Amino acid sequence: MQEHNFITExxxxxxxxPTSQRDDVxxxxxxxxxxxxxxxxxxxxxxxxxxxPRTLGRTFVADYHLTRISNPHEGQRFTTSxxxxxxxxxxxxxxxxFNFFFMLWPILGLALLLGTSWLLAGVAVxxxxxxxxxxxxxxxxxxxxxxxxxxLALSFYSLSIFGASLLAxxxxxxxxxxxxxxxxxxxxxxxxxxxPD
Amino acid sequence: xxxxxxKGSLELCVLAVLSHADRYGYELVENISRHIDISEGxxxxxxxxxxxxxxxxxxxxxSDQGPPxxxxxxxxxxxxxxxxMRTEWDEFATAMQNLLQEVDNHARA
Numbered sequence: 001m002q003e004h005n006f007i008t009e010x011x012x013x014x015x016x017x018p019t020s021q022r023d024d025v026x027x028x029x030x031x032x033x034x035x036x037x038x039x040x041x042x043x044x045x046x047x048x049x050x051x052x053p054r055t056l057g058r059t060f061v062a063d064y065h066l067t068r069i070s071n072p073h074e075g076q077r078f079t080t081s082x083x084x085x086x087x088x089x090x091x092x093x094x095x096x097x098f099n100f101f102f103m104l105w106p107i108l109g110l111a112l113l114l115g116t117s118w119l120l121a122g123v124a125v126x127x128x129x130x131x132x133x134x135x136x137x138x139x140x141x142x143x144x145x146x147x148x149x150x151x152l153a154l155s156f157y158s159l160s161i162f163g164a165s166l167l168a169x170x171x172x173x174x175x176x177x178x179x180x181x182x183x184x185x186x187x188x189x190x191x192x193x194x195x196p197d
Numbered sequence: 198x199x200x201x202x203x204k205g206s207l208e209l210c211v212l213a214v215l216s217h218a219d220r221y222g223y224e225l226v227e228n229i230s231r232h233i234d235i236s237e238g239x240x241x242x243x244x245x246x247x248x249x250x251x252x253x254x255x256x257x258x259x260s261d262q263g264p265p266x267x268x269x270x271x272x273x274x275x276x277x278x279x280x281x282m283r284t285e286w287d288e289f290a291t292a293m294q295n296l297l298q299e300v301d302n303h304a305r306a
Contacts, residue, residue: 027267028222028241034263035223051236059242067249 004033004043006053013057016087017064025060055095062091103186114176121169128162207235207243209286212271212279215253221266244269252278 007029014022029050036046050056065088069081135154210229214220220228222244226237247253252275257265271279 025241025245028244029238031221031264031267032223032226032237032241035221038263049230049236050238053238056238056242059239060245063242063246071249 004046006033006047006050009053010057013054014060016061016091021060021064058091058095062088062095065091107183107186110179114172114179117168117172118176121165121172124161124165125169128158128160128165131158132162134158206233206286207239208247209279209282211240211243211247212252212275212282215269215271216276216279219268219270221258221268225269247275251275 007026010029011022011026014025017025032050033046036049037043041049065084068076068084069088072081132155135151135158138151207229210233211225214225214228222241225244226235226240229235229240230237244253248255251272253269254272255267255269258268260266
């Protein structure tokens with residue numbers, strides 16, 4: 001019978017394992033697929049029920065490195081243990097990165113948008129404030145040079161810029177809070193994924 | 198059911214099923230997924246870990262049709278772990294049930 005896609009992808013993900021262990025794992029899944037086919041399941045159903053072969057493969061690889069640390073071979077050098085620790089760490093990171101990859105661009109985009117808005121709002125608040133102060137001081141200091149209506153208009157504009165930008169900052173603050181809260185939830189969700197199941 | 202809770206209890210599921218009778222991989226998955234919605238592939242890394250910890254051992258048995266099947270058998274150590282986890286689970290379940298009952302009674306009163 002034709003090899004299931006699941007096996008092909010799993011085999012690729014298991015490539016860091018020693019051959020004997022990899023064959024053991026693959027045999028288990030081949031048997032599983034065989035039994036499921038015997039019961040009349042379609043390959044799509046079988047694949048969907050089994051889950052993502054890449055994540056599963058990485059779980060086996062992480063487990064392998066972790067056992068090499070906790071049950072070292074006889075005469076295993078410390079550097080070998082260190083090596084397995086680093087590899088286990090990398091695999092866990094790669095499981096994370098795989099989940100993260102789809103979300104990375106939206107997250108970066110949103111962060112950039114929020115960052116730019118904060119910068120603009122900051123500049124607006126600053127400019128509004130400086131102008132307001134300058135005009136108020138100017139009104140008192142040089143009362144003769146500019147007529148009253150212009151002075152009032154200028155004060156009004158600068159104060160509205162100041163006010164509007166302050167208001168925008170409050171809205172931005174709330175949006176940023178939501179963004180950070182969402183991000184925290186997402187990170188926590190991912191931390192759960194890597195905990196041994 | 199929350200994923201984390203489900204993952205933690207999966208070990209107990211496997212131990213419970215195997216404490217009753219020897220099973221091959223697919224049979225185990227079928228037994229569990231009849232009651233709990235699981236990602237079937239995750240059973241095998243778990244079985245491997247339990248094998249490494251000496252909770253189970255495996256043997257091959259001929260099947261009527263197709264290749265021989267790999268059966269899992271619980272060891273004495275596995276039974277010990279099962280008893281421990283089972284007691285813990287039962288205590289937790291009872292406590293939880295009592296708490297929920299109490300809250301419900303208060304809500305009704």
